[in-house]
Amino acid sequence: MSEFHLYMAQRLSALVMAPFVLVHIGVMIYAIQGGLSAAEILGRTQGSVFWFAFYGMFVVAVSIHAAIGLRTILGEWAGLRGGARDVVAAVIGLGLMALGAQAVWAVTS
Amino acid sequence: MPERDHLTVTVQRGGPDAPMRPQTFEVPAYDNQTVLDVVSWIQQNADPTLTYRFACRVGMCGSCAMMVNGVPRWTCRTHVSKVLDGNAIEVGPLRNLPVIKDLAADMDPFFDKWVAAEGRHHPTRSRDEEIAPIDPIAAERQEANAGIECINCSVCYSACDTVAGNPDYLGPAALQRAWTLYNDAKDADRDAILDAVSAKGGCHSCHSMGSCTAYCPNELDPLSAIAGLKRATAKRFFGGRK
Structure with missing residues (x-):
């Protein structure tokens, strides 16, 4: 993947995340009005195709966006170059994806 | 501005073969004086081995840029009075480029x-x-x-x-x-x-x-x-x- 394609992937994933962040924060504010409990959250999310799709796409976008951004920081700040930098960034991206997917599955299945 | 006779000018000396080190000169102060004038005075009157680059002296050729008090500037159009820190100036080679010698960066x-x-x-x-x-x-x-x-x-x-x-x-x-x-x-x-x-x-x-x-x-x-x-x-x- 060229630097340009990484640049576009990072901008497009940001575009996807922007409305997700607003909805995520909005629902949080709405949901804690009557106190916060695990049962209430799971009651909303379990079996919900909407929340599965919402947070599933959110996790994918975050993984792409963060891995590309950290790849730049690893190069400019930590001095990592070439293949090593790509491998570290890919591991971070896949790790975020795995952790996020596990969390989404845990609250929606 | 207070009256002054001399400026304390620190220039970075060195290159690929010798580590960069600061050297300080006392340079006569004038009312109208650019940073390039100051560097030229050092080379002509104090140490002829000081290396730097310039050509047109009027801001057209782009040869004389150096770091002045940590900031990149075209030295031929930079008045000393605008950049003086107390009574001192520090001049170094351009950042982000290899140094040929002293104030001359490899372009x-x-x-x-x-x-x-x-x-x-x-x-x-x-x-x-x-x-x-x-x-x-x-x-x-x-x-x-x-x-x-x-x-x-x-x-x-x-x-x-x-x-x-x-x-x-x-x-x-x-x-x-x-x-x-x-x-x-x-x-x-x-x-x-x-x-x-x-x-x-x-x-x-x-x-x-x-x-x-x-x-x-x-x-x-x-x-x-x-x-x-x-x-x-x-x-x-x-x-x-x-």
């Missing part, structure tokens, strides 16, 4: 990147054809005009923190050059320009920190030129053509 990487950014003219006609008329008020022409007064002094390149962190980055001057050619009605290969600035170290490496525009002695705006290239490459990605 090769700067100009190599100029070429790498496809900063050369791709003609639409041969010399045997008539010269194509140019519309001076066309929006594209205005965009190109905004960047063509670059004197290649490398002040923007030295000011850029992205260059400091990423040696592959082409830098503001080379990318601004590419942007002026992209907007030139007489340039025949815009795709080649966008390919060059989309490659490793191209315009997408820019973090829009804006030091280039803040420090350009000619008050040009490479930051906006680079933003223009980012827009043009994104437009091309979605199938948009100029």
Whole structure:
């Protein structure tokens, strides 16, 4: 993947995340009005195709966006170059994806 | 300003074979004096082995840029009174470039990147054809005009923190050059320009920190030129053509 394609992937994933962040924060504010409990959250999310799709796409976008951004920081700040930098960034991206997917599955299945 | 007889001027000495070390000189103070005057006084009156570079002395050639009190400046147009820190000035070679000796930076990487950014003219006609008329008020022409007064002094390149962190980055001057050619009605290969600035170290490496525009002695705006290239490459990605 060229630097340009990484640049576009990072901008497009940001575009996807922007409305997700607003909805995520909005629902949080709405949901804690009557106190916060695990049962209430799971009651909303379990079996919900909407929340599965919402947070599933959110996790994918975050993984792409963060891995590309950290790849730049690893190069400019930590001095990592070439293949090593790509491998570290890919591991971070896949790790975020795995952790996020596990969390989404845990609250929606 | 208080009366003073002398300035305390510290210059960085050294190069690839000797580590850089500061050396301090007392230089006579005058009412009207540029940083280049001060450096020249040292070379002519105190230490003839001091190495530095200049040519035109009037802000046209872009040869005399140096770090002055930690900031890249064209020294021939920088008045001592504007930069004096107490009664002292510190002068060093341009940042982000290798040092040849003392205050003379090696400009090769700067100009190599100029070429790498496809900063050369791709003609639409041969010399045997008539010269194509140019519309001076066309929006594209205005965009190109905004960047063509670059004197290649490398002040923007030295000011850029992205260059400091990423040696592959082409830098503001080379990318601004590419942007002026992209907007030139007489340039025949815009795709080649966008390919060059989309490659490793191209315009997408820019973090829009804006030091280039803040420090350009000619008050040009490479930051906006680079933003223009980012827009043009994104437009091309979605199938948009100029």
